[in-house]
Amino acid sequence: MTGYWMLVLHSHLPFVKHPEYPYFLEEHWFYEAVSETYLPMLMYMKQMEDEGIHFRFAVSVTPPLAEMMCDPMLMDRYEKHMDKLLELAYKEIERTKGTCFEHLAHMYKDKFLKLKEFYYGFLNRSLIGGYRHFLEKGYIDVITCGFTHGFLPLLNNTYNAVRAQIELAVKSHTEKFGRAPKGIWLPECAYFEGLDKILAEYGIRYFFVDTHGVLYSKPRPRFGVYAPVYTESGVAAFGRDYYSSKQVWSSKEGYPGDAYYRDFYRDIGYDLDHEYIKPYISPDGVRVFTGLKYHRITGESDYKEYYQPEIASRKTEDHARHFVKGREQQVKDIAALIDRKPMVVSPYDAELFGHWWYEGPEFLYNVFKEMDRSDVVKAITPLEYLNEYPTNQVVKVNPSSWGDKGYYDVWLNKGNDWIYRHLHFMAESMVNMAKYHQNTKDDSVRRCLNQMTRELFLAQSSDWAFLVTTGTAIEYAMQRTKEHIYNFLRLKDMVEYCSYDYEFLGRLEYKNSIFHDMDFRVYC
Amino acid sequence: MNYGKMTKTELYAIAQKLNIKNRSAMSKDELALALKKYDKTVSGKKAEKTETVTSHMPAEVPVQEHKPIKPDYPLPDRYNVDTVVLLPVNPKKEYVYWEVSDRTVYNFCHTHNMGDPSFILKVFTGEEDNVSELASVKVGKYGNWYFDLYCPDARLWAEIGMLDSKGNYYAVAVSKRIKMPADRISDLIDKETWMTVGENIEKIYTLSGISDMQKEELLSSARMHSELFKKLHNVEASSVSSNILSKKGGE
Numbered sequence: 001m002t003g004y005w006m007l008v009l010h011s012h013l014p015f016v017k018h019p020e021y022p023y024f025l026e027e028h029w030f031y032e033a034v035s036e037t038y039l040p041m042l043m044y045m046k047q048m049e050d051e052g053i054h055f056r057f058a059v060s061v062t063p064p065l066a067e068m069m070c071d072p073m074l075m076d077r078y079e080k081h082m083d084k085l086l087e088l089a090y091k092e093i094e095r096t097k098g099t100c101f102e103h104l105a106h107m108y109k110d111k112f113l114k115l116k117e118f119y120y121g122f123l124n125r126s127l128i129g130g131y132r133h134f135l136e137k138g139y140i141d142v143i144t145c146g147f148t149h150g151f152l153p154l155l156n157n158t159y160n161a162v163r164a165q166i167e168l169a170v171k172s173h174t175e176k177f178g179r180a181p182k183g184i185w186l187p188e189c190a191y192f193e194g195l196d197k198i199l200a201e202y203g204i205r206y207f208f209v210d211t212h213g214v215l216y217s218k219p220r221p222r223f224g225v226y227a228p229v230y231t232e233s234g235v236a237a238f239g240r241d242y243y244s245s246k247q248v249w250s251s252k253e254g255y256p257g258d259a260y261y262r263d264f265y266r267d268i269g270y271d272l273d274h275e276y277i278k279p280y281i282s283p284d285g286v287r288v289f290t291g292l293k294y295h296r297i298t299g300e301s302d303y304k305e306y307y308q309p310e311i312a313s314r315k316t317e318d319h320a321r322h323f324v325k326g327r328e329q330q331v332k333d334i335a336a337l338i339d340r341k342p343m344v345v346s347p348y349d350a351e352l353f354g355h356w357w358y359e360g361p362e363f364l365y366n367v368f369k370e371m372d373r374s375d376v377v378k379a380i381t382p383l384e385y386l387n388e389y390p391t392n393q394v395v396k397v398n399p400s401s402w403g404d405k406g407y408y409d410v411w412l413n414k415g416n417d418w419i420y421r422h423l424h425f426m427a428e429s430m431v432n433m434a435k436y437h438q439n440t441k442d443d444s445v446r447r448c449l450n451q452m453t454r455e456l457f458l459a460q461s462s463d464w465a466f467l468v469t470t471g472t473a474i475e476y477a478m479q480r481t482k483e484h485i486y487n488f489l490r491l492k493d494m495v496e497y498c499s500y501d502y503e504f505l506g507r508l509e510y511k512n513s514i515f516h517d518m519d520f521r522v523y524c
Numbered sequence: 525m526n527y528g529k530m531t532k533t534e535l536y537a538i539a540q541k542l543n544i545k546n547r548s549a550m551s552k553d554e555l556a557l558a559l560k561k562y563d564k565t566v567s568g569k570k571a572e573k574t575e576t577v578t579s580h581m582p583a584e585v586p587v588q589e590h591k592p593i594k595p596d597y598p599l600p601d602r603y604n605v606d607t608v609v610l611l612p613v614n615p616k617k618e619y620v621y622w623e624v625s626d627r628t629v630y631n632f633c634h635t636h637n638m639g640d641p642s643f644i645l646k647v648f649t650g651e652e653d654n655v656s657e658l659a660s661v662k663v664g665k666y667g668n669w670y671f672d673l674y675c676p677d678a679r680l681w682a683e684i685g686m687l688d689s690k691g692n693y694y695a696v697a698v699s700k701r702i703k704m705p706a707d708r709i710s711d712l713i714d715k716e717t718w719m720t721v722g723e724n725i726e727k728i729y730t731l732s733g734i735s736d737m738q739k740e741e742l743l744s745s746a747r748m749h750s751e752l753f754k755k756l757h758n759v760e761a762s763s764v765s766s767n768i769l770s771k772k773g774g775e
Contacts, residue, residue, distance in 0.1 A: 157609050157700060193703040215732055218677075218710040222717040222725065224732035242733030334731055337724040393717070399612070399705035407614035407705055417668060420611065421621050425603045479597070486597035490536070490548055499549030 003226075003331025004343040004380040005371065006238065007057035007364070008208060010185050011038065011350035012149055014463035014480075015064035015514050019073055023283050026476055030068050031081045032291060034127065037354035038069075039115050040361040042130040045139065046122060048368060055139055055368040056379040059350065060185035061131060062145035063172040064461070067514050069127045070176065082119075085291060086112045088280045092268070092292060095276075100306050104294045107309055128176050135177060141381045143183035144173040148514070150460035151411045153192035153399065154420055158427035163198055164453075164522045165460070170202045172515055183207065183382055187462050188411065189240070189347075189402035196231035196397070206236040206382050208347055209397060212406055214239030216398035226334045226342035228386065229395045236386055237397045243330065244346040247323060255319040256357035259297050260311050264356060266295040266304050293358075316359045320366030328376040343385055344377075347402075403466075416465040422485045426456045427523075429492060434523035437495075444500050449520035451508050452491045458512055459484035487512070527556035535559060537598040602666045610647070610682040610699040615707040616674045620645065622684040623666035624696050629686075636688040644693060646683045647671055676706045709734070 013033060018024040048055045061069075068074050089112055092105035123130045134140045146152060147168035155161040166184075173181045183206045184199060191209050199207060206228065214225050214237060221229050225239030248254050255261075269281050269290035281288050295304035296312070327344055334342040353360030371379055403410035412420070430452060437445055459481055467477035487508055494500050527535060535555040539547040544558050608622035622645060632641055647659040658673050658680070673680070680702050685695040709729065721728060 154611055157611075211733060211737060212707075215729065215734060216706045216709060218706075219712040219714040220710050220717060220725065222714075222721050222728075224728040226728070226732070239732075242737055330731070334728065337728055337731075338721060393714075399703060405614060407612070409613055409617075412611055412613050412619055417619055417621070420609070421602075421623075421668075422599065424607075424609060425605070482597035482599055485599055489540070489600075493540070494548040497546055497548060499546045501548050501550075504548075 001341065001378050002328075002335045002376045003341045003378075004385060005244075005327050005331075005377050006343050006345045006380055006382060006385065008185070008238075008345065008347035008382075009041075009057060009059040009350040009353070010062075010145075010347060011060055011065055012062040012145060013065050013068065013351075014461045015067060015148065015458060015512075017068070017071060017074055017511065017513070019511055025282060025286075025288065026473065027074070027077065028081075028288065030074065031078050032289070033351050033355055034069075034078055035082065035085070035112075035115060035291065036358075037351050037361070038127055039119060040354045041350070041364075042123070042127070042134075043114070043118050044361050044365040045130075045134050046118075048365065049134070049137070049139070053369050054372045054379065056381045056384065058141045058143055058183060058382055059131070060143045060145050061128070061177075062149055062185075063147045063169050064149060064514060066128060066172065066176045071513070075125070079125075082112065082116060084280060086116070088290060088292065101294050104307060104309075105292075108292050132177055135179075141183060141383055142173075142177055142181070143185055144169045144181040145185045146187040146462075147172065148457040148461045149187040149463060150457075151187055151190050151401075151408070151462040151465065152195060153190050153401075153408060154412060155423060155427065155460060156192055156194075157420075157424045158431060160431050160523050161423075161427040161456075161460070162195070163201075164457075166198050166202050166204075167522055168457070168515065168518075170204075171517075175517075185347075188466075189213070189400070190408065190411075190462075191237075191397055191401070192399045193396065196233045196235045196237075199235045200233035204235060206238060206386065208238045208240065208345065210240050210400050210402040210406060211242050213237065213398050213400040214395075216400070217395040218398075219395060221395055222393055223338050223340075223342065224334075225345065226338065227340065227389065228343075228382075228392050229397065230392045231397055232394060236382070236392065238343075238345045238382060240347050240402065241330075241344045244323070244327065244344055245348075247326065248346075248348060248352070255323075255363065256352070256360070257297065258315055258319070259299060260308070260315050261297055262293055262307050262312065262358040263295045263297045263304055264293070264358075266293055268292045268294070312359050313362060316363040317366050320363055320370045323363075323367055324370040324374055324377065327371075328374060331377050340389060343380065410469050411462055411465045413469060416468045419459075419465055419481055423456075423460060426459065426485065426488050430456055430520070430523040433492070433495065434520050438521060438524055444502075445495055446520070447505060447509070448491045448495045448500070450518045451505060451512070452488050452495075453518055453520045453523060454512055454514050455484045455488040455491065455508070458514060459488065484512070527559050530556070533597075537596075540598070540600075606684075606697045608645070608682050608684040608697045608699045610680060610702055612680075612702055612704050613670070615676040615705050616672060618647070618671045618673060618675075618680060618682075618702075618704075619668065620647070620671065620682045620699070621666075621668035622663070622682070622697070624684060624686070628696055629665065632686055632688075632694070638689045641686040641688070644685050644687060645669060646685070647673065647680060648683065649675060649678045649680050651679065675704045676708070678704050680704055 013030055016026045016029060018027060089105060089109035093109060096102040096105045119125060131142050135142045146165040150165045152162050152165060170180055180203055184204050186207050189208055189210050191213055211225055214221050214229055217229060225241055228236040228238045230236055267289045269277060270287045280290050294306055296307045298305045330344055331342050353364060368379060371377060400406055401408060433449060437449060440446055464477040464481045467473045532552040535552060536547060538559060539555055542562055544562060550558060602623050604625045605623060606625050606628050611619045613619055624643060633639060643663050643665055645661050645663045646657055648655055649658055650656050659671055682699040683695050684697050685693050687693055
């Protein structure tokens with residue numbers, strides 16, 4: 001064995017839950033990700049376990065995502081969503097009889113049936129349980145994230161705000177996965193000087209940064225990004241490898257752009273007759289993605305050929321071989337220069353695999369299968385690597401993120417800079433009020449402060465600032481930010497004037513329910 | 525003002541602006557009633573018709589703004605506190621926002637026996653005994669500002685202050701000190717690095733992608749999402765044509 005490959009999948013969605021509407025478009029982000037990414041990945045893990053294929057990686061399940069996976073209302077809606085999809089697939093089999101699309105309709109029906117069987121069978125309706133299973137076997141390391149994916153460098157004006165993001169993350173993770181997290185995916189890989197101390201305080205042993213987070217550290221990192229570095233407080237930082245990222249991320253040269261892979265945009269939700277598809281799109285008639293897509297990427301133009309799953313499947317094998325070869329070459333080149341086994345860190349958004357890139361989970365399965373046969377490179381988890389090489393260089397990691405341009409621009413620009421004045425004021429108020437009411441016996445005060453903590457956490461999600469910058473779901477993102485700030489200020493008024501609107505409070509407790517055991521004293 | 529036709533959220537928003545006591549516990553009708561009462565006490569019967577504003581009216585709350593606001597979550601644009609915050613955007617850019625409270629301005633004017641103070645926003649760098657001022661701009665009582673100070677690795681902070689009539693500067697609030705990010709490989713090499721990898725370090729960096737990284741922008745989820753979104757938008761725009769296409773193919 002010459003070196004190691006370290007896959008990191010970052011699974012995250014913002015907390016979106018709207019009991020006040022029977023159908024809510026943005027809730028479907030979650031349902032789609034479950035069917036297209038989380039379930040297929042867990043199924044492949046099970047398959048690898050059964051086939052005896054060696055696989056190792058780190059996967060984050062962020063606290064908001066874990067919360068949603070455990071939310072009875074959302075999971076109930078998800079189960080209904082899955083039944084509806086299956087119903088649509090059966091209808092499609094009828095409709096496409098005798099056409100080149102018929103076997104595709106069958107493909108979806110079979111897939112949905114398999115997902116269902118796996119979900120009700122092996123998983124016993126618990127996605128978290130699935131991750132726990134592989135975590136306990138030692139195949140994967142499940143890591144945490146900021147409690148609501150807050151962009152920590154921009155929250156750092158109030159020390160407690162950053163600490164609360166970490167403290168609650170560890171608490172929520174421990175509750176859900178049965179053990180404290182050893183690693184963390186920093187929200188957006190965003191690091192600032194001093195963050196490592198807080199991580200160390202909560203028993204976190206490693207985190208990830210972008211390539212230049214390690215390369216620009218001080219003093220110079222002696223192994224580049226091919227070995228972890230330690231911060232002064234002894235927490236390890238792993239740097240992203242540029243080339244392996246590019247092979248998957250690049251929209252031009254990346255594997256997901258192959259002409260034979262399934263096209264993301266051609267979806268029967270948009271394509272078919274309105275009357276026919278109506279029960280499966282938004283009830284107000286707005287067309288949405290259903291997940292049933294019959295075409296392959298084909299080329300740049302609008303002309304799309306129909307999808308041929310057998311060819312796409314073979315492509316994932318070719319790409320997996322190509323990917324593993326690339327890693328073999330990389331570790332050979334670098335091993336000649338250093339006195340230890342190098343590691344190549346490849347972090348990706350988990351939702352890329354399956355949701356955006358339909359064949360992604362199968363590709364990863366084939367990568368592990370191929371790598372299992374390699375005697376040059378082997379998959380490894382961060383903890384395994386640290387156990388093998390417990391001694392590493394101590395540096396000051398460079399403040400950075402994995403966003404566009406590598407720093408904080410995406411989350412702080414003219415479109416979203418107004419958010420921070422509110423977030424900082426709220427965090428300061430929270431600290432003051434939490435200290436003042438620390439020993440309160442008044443149930444109304446306690447409930448209000450706990451809910452204020454939740455509203456502040458939800459307002460802090462980096463997703464809102466991100467969506468404003470990328471222009472996706474901009475209105476929803478603005479609305480959510482404002483809603484949580486507004487709720488916070490109104491609850492604050494209630495406490496300060498000792499006059500309570502219990503109906504309002506109760507509604508928020510049910511709707512913005514993230515973490516049932518919330519305790520405002522996390523802000524003390 | 526027709527408070528009767530407004531929603532509770534709208535009424536609450538106005539009550540918040542006017543700082544009506546007990547507002548959070550009020551029902552919709554109570555809010556409307558309280559606002560009516562407020563209008564009577566503050567503006568008087570005639571004030572609505574004439575344009576005179578009585579001296580009791582806070583300057584920030586012109587009565588004309590009570591027009592129906594669209595159902596929204598109205599937020600204050602400031603909190604009436606003394607604060608200044610500096611946030612790094614990248615090694616070449618910093619964002620600063622600040623605010624000086626009414627009370628601080630009032631006390632300052634009272635002490636210095638003056639009317640209209642100027643507000644000065646400053647940015648500093650350095651360590652304890654070696655501090656230098658990088659920028660100083662005249663600003664308003666509250667707001668925000670982007671600086672283009674190229675300060676990789678430096679420690680920066682901002683300060684908001686006021687000038688008295690003689691031009692003396694008084695600081696009001698100072699921000700936290702922020703370590704700015706670096707934008708290149710450090711010159712600092714520890715001894716052991718030389719003993720371990722020596723001249724190979726350049727090769728290691730090349731293999732790490734150091735030159736390619738600088739040639740093109742880093743790939744990122746943010747860019748990917750926005751590219752996907754652009755494509756998605758095209759699809760929606762041409763959904764009529766793809767409808768026709770699919771009928772041919774799909775049926």
